[in-house]
Amino acid sequence: xxxxxxxLASPPYVYGVAAALAPWFLGGAALAMGYGLVAGLAxxxxxYQQGQAFRMIYVHVPGALLSLTVYTVMATAxxxxxxxxIKLGHAVSAAxxxxxxxxxxxxxxxxxxxxxxxxxxxxxxxxRLTSELILLFLYAGVMSLRLAxxxxxxxxxxxxxxxIVGVVNVPIVHFSVxxxxxxxxxxxxxxxxxxxxxxSMLWPLLSMWLGFMLFxxxxxxxxxxxxxxxxxxxxxxxxxxxxxx
Amino acid sequence: xxxxxxWAMGGYARYVWPCFAFACVVLAWNLWSARRFRxxxxxxxxxAAEMATTGxxxx
Numbered sequence: 001x002x003x004x005x006x007x008l009a010s011p012p013y014v015y016g017v018a019a020a021l022a023p024w025f026l027g028g029a030a031l032a033m034g035y036g037l038v039a040g041l042a043x044x045x046x047x048y049q050q051g052q053a054f055r056m057i058y059v060h061v062p063g064a065l066l067s068l069t070v071y072t073v074m075a076t077a078x079x080x081x082x083x084x085x086i087k088l089g090h091a092v093s094a095a096x097x098x099x100x101x102x103x104x105x106x107x108x109x110x111x112x113x114x115x116x117x118x119x120x121x122x123x124x125x126x127x128r129l130t131s132e133l134i135l136l137f138l139y140a141g142v143m144s145l146r147l148a149x150x151x152x153x154x155x156x157x158x159x160x161x162x163x164i165v166g167v168v169n170v171p172i173v174h175f176s177v178x179x180x181x182x183x184x185x186x187x188x189x190x191x192x193x194x195x196x197x198x199x200s201m202l203w204p205l206l207s208m209w210l211g212f213m214l215f216x217x218x219x220x221x222x223x224x225x226x227x228x229x230x231x232x233x234x235x236x237x238x239x240x241x242x243x244x245x
Numbered sequence: 246x247x248x249x250x251x252w253a254m255g256g257y258a259r260y261v262w263p264c265f266a267f268a269c270v271v272l273a274w275n276l277w278s279a280r281r282f283r284x285x286x287x288x289x290x291x292x293a294a295e296m297a298t299t300g301x302x303x304x
Contacts, residue, residue, distance in 0.1 A: 026276075041251075046255060051255040051256075052256075052257050053255070053260060053261065055261055059264055063268065099275055102275055106271045110268065113260045113263055113264045117257055215272060215275070218276075222280060223283070226282040229283070229286035233289060234293060234297070238293075239297060239298075245287065
């Protein structure tokens with residue numbers, strides 16, 4: 001029953017699965033984002049307070065949610081690698097870090113563009129904004145630490161430790177608008193109770209969220225293939241696979 | 246449906262469109278850099294396999 005799970009520790013198996021799944025994830029992401037963009041930009045009604053400016057939600061919220069999701073994936077993979085000594089965990093962690101950092105930058109920049117017309121400023125040292133910036137520094141730290149050692153396995157272990165310790169920032173980012181006074185509005189969809197949006201606004205947002213998730217999965221698969229190749233370069237299965245390229 | 250008022254975004258065009266444009270740039274960069282990373286890794290793997298076959302570069 002658990003055979004499929006154990007197979008996930010096998011680099012050749014994971015390489016093959018990632019290669020097979022990436023185009024499907026990418027196709028799904030294009031469909032979901034296509035619907036989300038059309039419905040979000042042209043069909044959803046304007047917000048009664050923010051007018052058309054609220055449409056920035058369709059890239060800001062998925063970007064912000066992905067910045068937290070990817071960090072959680074990275075920290076989980078790091079924990080798996082450290083606890084069960086599964087090297088692929090380090091590969092997943094290394095592949096996730098640049099993707100997560102880019103989504104964090106996306107959340108910060110789009111949030112800043114949204115903040116200017118709504119708050120009158122591009123930036124404020126608000127708990128949500130500051131904790132999201134700390135998340136970006138954590139991503140940068142994990143990526144830098146991995147490269148800071150001559151021995152790659154030591155770099156992997158150090159980066160994994162930082163990723164695991166830094167995961168404490170994920171709930172801080174999410175609950176910052178509840179725990180402290182914040183300029184930032186409260187949670188819209190990821191919260192207890194029903195989402196505080198009508199369906200005509202919510203469905204495009206959920207579709208964009210799904211699209212971003214599938215896009216992350218696709219890019220992770222592509223990066224993971226590269227990580228596996230770099231880490232297993234001397235393995236026999238790669239030498240055999242190279243012949244068919 | 247897509248007329249002047251759509252592009253004007255109720256006066257928020259200079260915030261809304263850069264927001265979507267930046268998202269496109271981030272998504273495109275992710276895809277491009279991931280593919281570039283994989284291609285570079287494939288080249289390194291091929292080179293390593295060739296060196297293993299010919300014995301060049303091995304101690």
